[in-house]
Amino acid sequence: MSEDQLLAELIALRAEVGGLVDRVASQEKENTTFSENQEIQLKLINQLRTETRKAPQPMQKDRADILRALLVANGGKILAKDARKKMHLSKERFSNLLLICDFIERKPYHLDRRQDVIILKSELVRPNC
Numbered sequence: 114m115s116e117d118q119l120l121a122e123l124i125a126l127r128a129e130v131g132g133l134v135d136r137v138a139s140q141e142k143e144n145t146t147f148s149e150n151q152e153i154q155l156k157l158i159n160q161l162r163t164e165t166r167k168a169p170q171p172m173q174k175d176r177a178d179i180l181r182a183l184l185v186a187n188g189g190k191i192l193a194k195d196a197r198k199k200m201h202l203s204k205e206r207f208s209n210l211l212l213i214c215d216f217i218e219r220k221p222y223h224l225d226r227r228q229d230v231i232i233l234k235s236e237l238v239r240p241n242c
Contacts (some may be wrong), residue, residue: 173209176200181216183196184233215232216234
């Protein structure tokens with residue numbers, strides 16, 4: 114190969130490398146924009162989730178108070194099925210009530226995993242001795 118051919122090839126390779134550097138810079142800019150857009154979308158989704166959560170209705174608040182009193186009377190623990198029956202609620206209404214109650218914890222009953230035990234989260238309640 115002659116010197117002129119090598120020089121031409123070197124110029125072509127430099128131009129190609131320059132083009133690739135420009136493409137990489139463009140891709141990095143797009144990635145930055147994409148990640149910023151994803152972050153904005155996540156913030157909007159979380160904002161929508163918090164806005165769409167309905168505040169408990171007055172009747173639900175009353176039922177939550179009744180459930181709390183029932184748990185306190187039973188030493189802080191009761192089977193979900195028994196609590197539902199004592200409160201005379203349908204399965205659906207009781208399930209919706211449990212969703213809004215932030216003072217309880219649900220765990221499977223150790224003797225029968227198909228049943229749930231509702232536990233009062235408060236440390237103030239002590240079991241009856």
